[in-house]
Amino acid sequence: MLHVEHVSHAFRNAQGVVPVLQDINLTIQEGQMVALLGSSGSGKSTLLNLMAGLMKPTEGKIWIAGQDIVRFSENRLAEFRRSHIGFIFQSYELLSNLTIRENVELPLVFMGVRPSKRKEKALRLLEQVGLGEKAGLFPSQLSGGQQQRVSIARSLITEPSVIFADEPTGNLDTETEEEIIAILQQLNREMKTTFVIVTHEAEVAEQMQVVLTLQQGKLVEQQAQSV
Numbered sequence: 001m002l003h004v005e006h007v008s009h010a011f012r013n014a015q016g017v018v019p020v021l022q023d024i025n026l027t028i029q030e031g032q033m034v035a036l037l038g039s040s041g042s043g044k045s046t047l048l049n050l051m052a053g054l055m056k057p058t059e060g061k062i063w064i065a066g067q068d069i070v071r072f073s074e075n076r077l078a079e080f081r082r083s084h085i086g087f088i089f090q091s092y093e094l095l096s097n098l099t100i101r102e103n104v105e106l107p108l109v110f111m112g113v114r115p116s117k118r119k120e121k122a123l124r125l126l127e128q129v130g131l132g133e134k135a136g137l138f139p140s141q142l143s144g145g146q147q148q149r150v151s152i153a154r155s156l157i158t159e160p161s162v163i164f165a166d167e168p169t170g171n172l173d174t175e176t177e178e179e180i181i182a183i184l185q186q187l188n189r190e191m192k193t194t195f196v197i198v199t200h201e202a203e204v205a206e207q208m209q210v211v212l213t214l215q216q217g218k219l220v221e222q223q224a225q226s227v
């Protein structure tokens, strides 16, 4: 469902051109849980942002659900992201003046879904991530792990075909990290959502079905695991 074909990327800055990714080719199947593993600066976030349609590559094609998103106009791309793609960030990115439930509902507000339907869906997802009882609280009243669960519920509310997560457990202690990974695995099993998760931790990557390893902008290993 997601193909990356001969993708290369370079940034331009005052010093000149900085090559970051070189000739990346990969395929991610529907429903897979994939880790993008590599050390700092290897290009993981750049590749994730390209696959999520947040930037366009210098070269190459990126196919999601049968469409080459590199060819999309900015407007078409924004619309495609809203309906097909979910995001989970290391720093949760919740709005502090909205309740947990309102945060989860937000993507549906932008899609014009009516309030009663939004509310019902948000509450169902909050229950799925174990936060049904906290729906009326504000982000500051939750722990980091709980806030990340809210952002996971928010990423799922539009029923995207793929969710991209950039170091989703980067701000959490080991025990909470394990809880979050377990929730993602459970949602992957129950909802068949495809997850692509950036991590620099081999222990996190080992728990995914597929591990893609980047080294200095090159894909050096694509490993399928039995988990």
Ligand SMILES: Nc1ncnc2c1ncn2[C@@H]1O[C@H](COP(=O)(O)OP(=O)(O)OP(=O)(O)O)[C@@H](O)[C@H]1O
Pocket (backbone or CB within 6 Å): 011, 012, 013, 018, 020, 038, 039, 040, 041, 042, 043, 044, 045, 046, 047, 200
């Ligand atoms: N906007 C930019 N302009 C110039 N260079 C950039 C830009 N963004 C990233 N880079 C460079 O691209 C390389 C890869 O960065 P990227 O953030 O993709 O790596 P990463 O593997 O996600 O690293 P980390 O684990 O530290 O987040 C780095 O050398 C970085 O300095």
